[in-house]
Amino acid sequence: MVSTAFGIVLLRSIIRYPGVEANAYILPSFTISYGCLLIFFILTRLPYSRALLFISFVVTIIWFIVVHALARRRRVMTIGIVPGGDYQTLQAVAGVNWIVLTDATQNLDGLQAVAADLRVDIAPEWDRALADCALAGIPVYHTKHLAESLTGMVELEHLSENSFGTLAPVSAFMTFKHILDWMIAAVVGLVLAPLMILLAIFIRLDSPGPAIFRQMRIGYRGKPFTVYKFRTMVSSPKSVPALDAAKTQTEDKRITRIGSFLRRSRIDELPQILNILRAEMSWIGPRPEAQVLSQWYEGEIPFYRYRHIVRPGLTGWAQVHQGHVAEVEDVKTKLNYDFYYIKTYSPWIDLLIVAKTTQTILNGFGAK
Template sequence: MAEQILRRHGSWQRLRWNILGVLGCCLIPYLARLVTNPVGDGPGLLVATLTGSLIASLIGVYLLRSLSNYPGVQSSLYIFPSFLTGYGIVFFTFLFSRFYYSRLVFISSLLLCVAWFYVAYFKAQRRSGPTIGIIPVGAAVELIEVPHVKWRVLDDPMDDASDLSAIAADLRADLSDDWERRLSDYALDGLPVYHSKQLHESLTGKVQLEHLSENSFGSLSPVSAYMTLKHLLDWITAALALLCLLPVFVFVAVMIRLDSPGPAIFRQQRIGFRGQPFTCYKFRTMRVAPAAAGDDRSHAMTQSNDQRITRIGRFLRTSRLDELPQILNVLKGEMSWIGPRPEATVLSRWYEAELPFYRYRHIVRPGITGWAQVNQGHVADVDEVLHKLHFDFYYIRRFSPWLDILIVARTIRTMVTGFGAR
């Protein structure tokens, strides 16, 4: 929804400009090589290269537009990765099918596409952002607190709306007859009218689920086809990762044992898929302490600057390398690479008692990383967990490979910056 407003407002995101740019970026190297042709490239080879370049660039456009649909995405960060992925797919297709092609033309079109989209992006940034009108009735007024959007409150149905990109209204509120007629006029004039709750979700990446009977998921379960495919891919990639990272496992385990007494692997019972408990594995990052009582929540929480964290443990937490042993949980089918983070049993039971619908997050497999982690980081307080829950609901609703790809990209950034670690 937010992306629809931005596309409506910003010309660079319009599909026709994307296609025109792609055509130009692919045709220019092709025509230049066709005219000069100093090493005798045949017409058939150049046509195959042009076709591959067009396919690769369209894949890049599709990936970029898919990733840009999510809140908080700065499109400029994903231009190069999107096109590199598209061209990489076509490159390996050429390689394994033994197609002959012109490397110079192929690489030139990649560089031109990236340059074109960067220029278009920064040109669009110079323009003013979208302005959205708010009808100040009901929950719609809460949208004013959402950043990065220009809001204008419409106090009267006759206020001028010619400069607005969209209208936000609480469609469940008791609107006056004049406002209801005016909303109809907006829609007839082609000005989008959005329910404030759905617009808040699209702009913030959080879903506030108030009643299961009125949820906007359509079904309480995410798409089962992708869930099955994701589970299969999780197992395959986890098996490959375990083989590749085995030396890292051994090295980190030795460093932990040298740094402080105790086992290298920390085991903790957590609540997972469909509310079933399981044993979660992590590299130990804290000093070994006496066993706590079953209902002692303080031992299950990690506080800011927690004194129990060891020297090597702080590095492992900041870099997220302490999560690597959970690959074993992925292989056992208890976890996924991406999903809501599993909580310790004692904390999960506490949150379930305090927060309505907390158990709903168990509808998908818990993940090593997730949408809440890359947006909010580590939390333990109930108020913070409520916000985290809204991110989890957003992930479940938008359950898709594109959101997973975005989470992977942001997780890499998190590992580099240490965002949200405790």
């Protein structure tokens, strides 16, 4: 109880922005509080159960992630917006009651926060009003950062720097994540090998063709590689252009009977464990696109290649929010999600993606 209470106090003290970003502080807050409890037990040599401590830690994390998600859906914040700069962007974000302030001396009763575009010069009276808000304990948010936290997307204005001030994610975490990916893939691959062999047999019996689908895709640092999946579709006629064949449409007629289940449950992705063992993919990251699609997107969308700064994954931030898309306009939105993942690249957002992926598998969201 003491460690949970300390974790709650710590969580409330470090959360700065509402929305997605708030989730990122749940794991580190309770890791610190339970870590302090563990150190206390070690130093005092009091008897304790490691299993009970670990189970309590995991249950607490899951509980607060679920509670925060439910509270976020039900709670409607009222936020005042200081006119000036790119403040109209916020008004398009749903789930918040936005009030554009008309005067620096306006009564702020009923507002949970105030947002302003801090990149532009605003009138001195607004500077004083924002300072008074901070002194009164009313949070003052930067419009761009607030929009990113509420939507989980980074707009395609320019190549945004990440939280550490560079375009490349932290290499130390990338290395640790790669090692952890390989270890998990080795264990999961051995455990699921019998199931995958059985699935391969069912696929061959269900429709003509190989059990494993191979496709050239663009991966880490823009290098092409062969991705492996369970085949869920029949081959397209040779007369169909390569670009059209690479796209999966809604209720695509090429999807086989067993393929529909495999795609909905995401089981068709399991052979990519081999790609992880070959250091071509990660469990979590932007989904790799077919080479022909990637070349098309690069010609249509600025900064598209930047998504290759991290290893592609079996699941990702865009995947759990948007599902499968192929058209350029939809891919632009997908890229906003990918950029947000890269900007906030950390163990905390990976944990959030794992939780959302579990929900996605259960409801079949985004499958085509």
